[in-house]
Amino acid sequence: MLYREAHSDDIAQIQIVRNAVKENRLSNPDIVPDKDVLFYITEKGKGWVCIAGAKIVGFSIVDLQENNIWALFVHPDYAEKGIGKELHRLMLAWYFEQTRKTVYLGTAPNTRAEVFYTKQGWNAVGTYTNGEVKFEMTFENYQSKQES
Template identity: 65%
Template sequence: MIIREARVEDIPQIQVVRNSVKENTLSNPNLVTDKDCEEFMTVRGKGWVCEINGKITGFSIVDLRENNIWALFVDPDFEKKGIGKKLHDIMLDWYFTQTNEKVWLGTSPNTRAELFYRKAGWYETGMHAKNEIKFEMTFENWINKRTI
């Protein structure tokens, strides 16, 4: 298992992972274009991938402009192997070296993602978009979580 920075040439495999998930699915896969991925990875923020035997099995992307976790997804065939946690942690470690601003994300209620974020120390701040739970993480909470 290799965790590394995402590259533009990873986008086709990133899209495969994004469209293979069973929860937090896109209503229309064309809503997130390759160009969107490239912009969020290279202009607005940064991304990481997990690679196993040359195959991308998960990815994360953070947006510094909107202080938002834009994506964190794992191929369903590779769930429960710690990939999501590793991608989450490297992403937040990097994010908080760039800014001390809190970061937020939205995820569907009653999903494994909701439980994942709660366990990771995110706190619920209300609802967002189309019936998503909005979570936030502050610099202080992240630093305290990482030093425990």
């Protein structure tokens, strides 16, 4: 597996992964157009991809302007191989090199993603109006997870 920063020419494969997931599916794939992905990886923050063979099998994107994890998805055929954990690590390391501000994310309740974020040290702090669980990661909590 190769991990690297996401580039604009990765967007088509990022969209394939995003639309292949079984949880936190988009009700309509057009909700997240290519131009939005480009905006997030080039202007609002940064993204990373995991490549197996010649294809992208996972990606993560963090929004530095809004202090938010915008995306972390792994193709179902590559689940449970540590890809999400490594993408998560790369993303948070970069984020906390840029700022000490608390970062947030939302995910559907009672999903593998909710369990994943809890295991990675995120704290559930409420619910968004769309019903997603609201998680936060403080810089202090991030640091303590790195030391353990």
